[in-house]
Amino acid sequence: MRNFLRYFFLAVVAGTASLSGGGNSASAQTYPIDCAILLCLSGGWPASEPCSRARAEFIRRITPWPVEPPLQIWRCPMGASFEPVDDPGRTRRVIDILFSNASTLPQNLAESDPEKAGALLPAVVRSKGVEPLPHPDGFALHLIQDRADIDISGPEFNFIRSIRVFDVRYARQHESRDSDCSRFETVLLGSYGIQGDFYWSRSSVAALPEAHVGLERWGDHCPSIYHRSVFVDWRDYEGNYGFEQVNY
Structure with a gap:
């Protein structure tokens, strides 16, 4: 092969x-x-x-x-x-x-x-x-x-099944009026099955790969954050890592 x-x-x-x-x-x-x-x-x-x-x-x-x-x-x-x-x-x-x-x-x-x-x-x-x-x-x-x-x-x-798509549709962190830290997130993970079938599942900010940029301070005290992005990563046939991120 x-x-x-x-x-x-x-x-x-x-x-x-x-x-x-x-x-x-x-x-x-x-x-x-x-x-x-x-x-x-x-x-x-x-x-x-x-x-x-x-x-x-x-x-x-x-x-x-x-x-x-x-x-x-x-x-x-x-x-x-x-x-x-x-x-x-x-x-x-x-x-x-x-x-x-x-x-x-x-x-x-x-x-x-x-x-x-x-x-x-x-x-x-x-x-x-x-x-x-x-x-x-x-x-x-x-x-x-x-x-x-x-x-x-x-x-x-396996390089096909290594592809992951993280759709960060909404991630917001801010301090509320009563000085509490409010966090809201909607993250979906797109994955490939054994035969290359693609499906979506629920995910979270915590599951984002280290290469993702923009949510590093998520959960760190309560800095104001508003973020939306799509992040895709993969490994080629030899196992080398690659990724792309699109912010919007």
Whole structure:
């Protein structure tokens, strides 16, 4: 998997660099932006035009309002090829799909094993207003709406689950009229599940990472504080820490 991610990432960087030579950035970007976010994040956001664009989109999604999942892995067709046994050509086929405008996602199991041609095979469908992709009769249809379309439960994908989004919607501390210290806070934590599904849960100022700036004096006597921000942090494939904060 380490070699796969490295090869996959280098192909994205090289391919997108060649695509961006002419025309505007919108027309040059023929690959799913979330695939670029996935690969550039895993590599620690290396300096390149496609990774700069991917990081800008990653940050734009947490810039209020609304706060979106910074990585929407269900928009990246990782399971574009289905085969019973991995072979050297699989990586190339996935990369070819990323850099093509193919309207369908190939299903290769029946081609590789004629005896299974009549079996029910999974056909990935992108949802949220998109028409179902064409699929042969007899194929089972699976809606992939909020998680990766392949198994990413292994440790090699821990960098996805490391992403945390702290939405500090309201944090106020001040001295009340009766000289008591009043504190009010609303903090939500956005996290990723085993298969890349994103969900929100209640959190608190106390749970904010040390890298967060603006609430250091929270709970210290009673200095006047009013703060709102969105903070996202992560660890790349090698475990290196990174973060961004947007105040508003």
